Amino acid sequence: MGDRSVTIAIPVHNGANYLGEAIESALRQRHAETEIIVVDDGSDDDGETFAIASAFGDRIRYLHQSQSGVAVALNTALANASGRLFSWLSHDDLFEPGKTEIQVQILEAVNRDDVCLFSDLSWIDAAGRIMGEQRLDQTVLAHNPRLAFYEGLINGCTILTTRELLLRVGGFDARYPHTQDYRMWWRLAREANFVHVPRCLLRSRLHPDQGSHRSVALVENSAFWDDVLDETSVLEAALVDGSRERFLRRTGEFLRYRSPNRRVADRADRMARTSAAETSVSVVIDVGSDAVAARRAIASVEAQTRRPDEVILVGDHAILEALGPDGACTRRLRPTPERRLPVRLRLGLLAARGDYVAFLISPDLFAPEKIAAQVARMSAQGCVFSHSSYRSGGEAVATGSFGGRVHPEILGDCYIEISTVMIQRVLFLSGLLFMNDDAPLASSWIEVAARHEVLGLEEPLSDIEAPWAQREAEPLLTWLRASAEYRHHTAPLHRLEMRLAGSLPSRRSGEGADDGASVTAQVPAGGTDAAA
Amino acid sequence: MPLHDLLQRLRIALTGSPPEDEAASVPMVPAAEYDASQALLTEAQRQLAVTEAEYNTTRTLLIETQRRLAVADQRIAILGSSNRTAARAIRQFLQDREQLVAEREAVEVRLSIAVGERSIAIADQQRTMILNDQLLSTLRDHEDARQHLEEENQRLRRRLTERTASVAVEADDGERSAAV
Numbered sequence: 001m002g003d004r005s006v007t008i009a010i011p012v013h014n015g016a017n018y019l020g021e022a023i024e025s026a027l028r029q030r031h032a033e034t035e036i037i038v039v040d041d042g043s044d045d046d047g048e049t050f051a052i053a054s055a056f057g058d059r060i061r062y063l064h065q066s067q068s069g070v071a072v073a074l075n076t077a078l079a080n081a082s083g084r085l086f087s088w089l090s091h092d093d094l095f096e097p098g099k100t101e102i103q104v105q106i107l108e109a110v111n112r113d114d115v116c117l118f119s120d121l122s123w124i125d126a127a128g129r130i131m132g133e134q135r136l137d138q139t140v141l142a143h144n145p146r147l148a149f150y151e152g153l154i155n156g157c158t159i160l161t162t163r164e165l166l167l168r169v170g171g172f173d174a175r176y177p178h179t180q181d182y183r184m185w186w187r188l189a190r191e192a193n194f195v196h197v198p199r200c201l202l203r204s205r206l207h208p209d210q211g212s213h214r215s216v217a218l219v220e221n222s223a224f225w226d227d228v229l230d231e232t233s234v235l236e237a238a239l240v241d242g243s244r245e246r247f248l249r250r251t252g253e254f255l256r257y258r259s260p261n262r263r264v265a266d267r268a269d270r271m272a273r274t275s276a277a278e279t280s281v282s283v284v285i286d287v288g289s290d291a292v293a294a295r296r297a298i299a300s301v302e303a304q305t306r307r308p309d310e311v312i313l314v315g316d317h318a319i320l321e322a323l324g325p326d327g328a329c330t331r332r333l334r335p336t337p338e339r340r341l342p343v344r345l346r347l348g349l350l351a352a353r354g355d356y357v358a359f360l361i362s363p364d365l366f367a368p369e370k371i372a373a374q375v376a377r378m379s380a381q382g383c384v385f386s387h388s389s390y391r392s393g394g395e396a397v398a399t400g401s402f403g404g405r406v407h408p409e410i411l412g413d414c415y416i417e418i419s420t421v422m423i424q425r426v427l428f429l430s431g432l433l434f435m436n437d438d439a440p441l442a443s444s445w446i447e448v449a450a451r452h453e454v455l456g457l458e459e460p461l462s463d464i465e466a467p468w469a470q471r472e473a474e475p476l477l478t479w480l481r482a483s484a485e486y487r488h489h490t491a492p493l494h495r496l497e498m499r500l501a502g503s504l505p506s507r508r509s510g511e512g513a514d515d516g517a518s519v520t521a522q523v524p525a526g527g528t529d530a531a532a
Numbered sequence: 533m534p535l536h537d538l539l540q541r542l543r544i545a546l547t548g549s550p551p552e553d554e555a556a557s558v559p560m561v562p563a564a565e566y567d568a569s570q571a572l573l574t575e576a577q578r579q580l581a582v583t584e585a586e587y588n589t590t591r592t593l594l595i596e597t598q599r600r601l602a603v604a605d606q607r608i609a610i611l612g613s614s615n616r617t618a619a620r621a622i623r624q625f626l627q628d629r630e631q632l633v634a635e636r637e638a639v640e641v642r643l644s645i646a647v648g649e650r651s652i653a654i655a656d657q658q659r660t661m662i663l664n665d666q667l668l669s670t671l672r673d674h675e676d677a678r679q680h681l682e683e684e685n686q687r688l689r690r691r692l693t694e695r696t697a698s699v700a701v702e703a704d705d706g707e708r709s710a711a712v
Binding site: 098102105106109110112115117138139141142143144145146190191193194195196197198199233235236239332333350351353425426429430 | 637640641643644645647648649650651652654655656657658659661662664665668669671672675676679
């Protein structure tokens with residue numbers, strides 16, 4: 001069979017009641033190159049299932065095995081299929097006539113062998129009457145492809161994928177007769193791509209004889225979700241829900257309200273409560289050129305109410321030698337002769353192992369509660385980037401109210417200070433921070449704000465000697481003018497120009513932004529205007 | 533009374549002349565019978581009038597029915613024509629519907645492709661991030677190992693230098709004591 005050939009596998013055990021309808025729906029597929037394999041999983045109904053299947057003659061292939069479960073039946077179909085593409089139909093469900101044809105068109109256009117399509121579906125009762133529909137939000141799934149798995153939205157009988165992909169990830173796991181499908185989707189979610197087709201292509205039958213309603217299935221289901229909670233890494237959780245805590249809370253809600261797994265839901269909630277405290281934190285410190293000031297900066301980190309797991313010291317070899325490798329926190333030294341701050345910070349980030357990373361530029365200092373407060377808020381809200389207000393020259397500078405969706409506002413008003421910033425390391429892995437050696441630091445904040453929400457903490461959590469953002473206004477304008485992506489945002493750029501020209505007063509608390517987001521940043525005396 | 537006789541009597545009553553037998557001065561019917569004939573005649577005239585009235589009514593009804601029938605025929609003709617138009621419209625509607633369904637299907641497929649490609653790009657990026665993380669972790673381990681080796685190396689060098697220095701000092705002392 002050719003590249004467009006499809007095998008529809010119908011595993012069945014004592015399924016004479018609905019098998020005929022299922023086979024007919026498979027035979028009604030408009031797609032020409034379709035093979036139908038019925039795998040009889042040891043039916044013992046006096047030949048009724050066999051009789052139904054036999055009635056279709058050579059229009060289907062009939063395979064028989066001793067009763068071994070759905071997973072083995074599907075693997076039997078996989079091993080015997082001649083189609084390049086593979087789909088699965090439960091003996092009690094029905095395909096819509098266009099299912100295979102539509103999905104083949106999409107797979108052809110996407111032209112990847114690591115894609116698994118799934119679709120919306122309608123529910124039918126025992127008599128075949130439509131009772132409702134499951135229609136998913138395609139936009140949400142496009143932005144967060146793994147969510148389909150973690151929200152339990154994939155029905156195995158809506159899928160179409162290559163047989164080779166299913167074999168490559170090891171086929172269906174026969175050890176799990178009731179969760180073999182979801183264990184397969186879990187592997188595929190990690191190693192392949194789920195693509196949603198926004199159309200009801202399956203009629204899924206709800207009836208009291210379903211195997212998934214049995215208590216043994218519920219026990220296996222709970223064990224599966226326990227495994228998901230334990231084996232989903234902090235990074236994966238952050239990719240799905242912004243933070244591990246949010247991931248655990250959402251999974252707990254899903255298990256509590258949309259599946260019968262109350263025990264695992266309770267466990268997820270318990271894990272969520274301790275998640276922020278258990279997460280690891282690194283602090284990247286640029287030691288600058290003054291060893292004494294650097295010692296004060298390091299001391300402010302080591303005096304945190306919640307100590308970080310490590311500090312990464314980046315700077316001149318001589319200064320690092322003077323500071324030494326030992327301290328209250330594990331120190332990692334990254335000597336470099338490089339003077340450009342983005343390069344030094346990148347070097348620090350490459351060395352950082354923590355799930356959360358804070359930055360400190362000597363001679364700036366952290367307030368004692370900085371790490372505890374910032375990690376707790378980021379973890380609870382699922383934010384990958386945060387900054388806070390700060391103190392400078394003995395005064396509080398309220399930049400922390402600058403938060404939320406701040407793009408493109410941030411182009412004209414970026415008051416984020418590097419020594420107030422904390423990120424989740426996943427943000428660095430996405431390649432948004434400090435990738436341009438000569439760009440101002442604010443360009444990284446802009447790149448982040450264009451894609452993520454910014455969390456602003458209003459309490460001043462850092463002491464800053466000379467605010468960096470003010471010094472960067474001019475190079476930032478130059479960078480923005482040269483940027484193909486941002487130069488067409490004329491209003492915020494004009495605002496920045498005017499600020500630089502000194503014709504606009506600095507934004508003080510209570511002033512509204514003229515193009516959307518509310519900004520209440522205050523700059524210290526002799527702030528941006530003076531710097532400009 | 534036979535019908536023939538009755539008609540004879542009617543004729544006499546109407547013409548006023550007796551039949552030929554009567555002209556021969558032989559009265560054919562008695563007066564009572566004559567009166568009865570008159571009554572019969574009156575009754576017949578009344579029935580005739582009733583029948584005529586009924587006839588007229590029926591005729592009027594017939595004309596009205598014919599008119600209605602013509603109107604109905606006309607309506608049937610109009611409806612027949614409308615039916616054909618409606619059938620054509622339904623056929624057209626069904627064709628349009630089929631076309632729209634096909635277009636909708638095509639749009640859904642295109643949308644799925646576009647969204648799918650975006651979704652794949654994001655998933656690819658996420659997998660790259662996870663791989664980068666693993667790679668960085670390996671790099672960090674190597675870096676730590678390198679640093680550890682460097683420190684060990686430095687420590688050994690220092691020890692070697694110290695030993696060399698102490699050996700030199702011992703040699704100097706030996707030479708000095710030998711000289712003494």
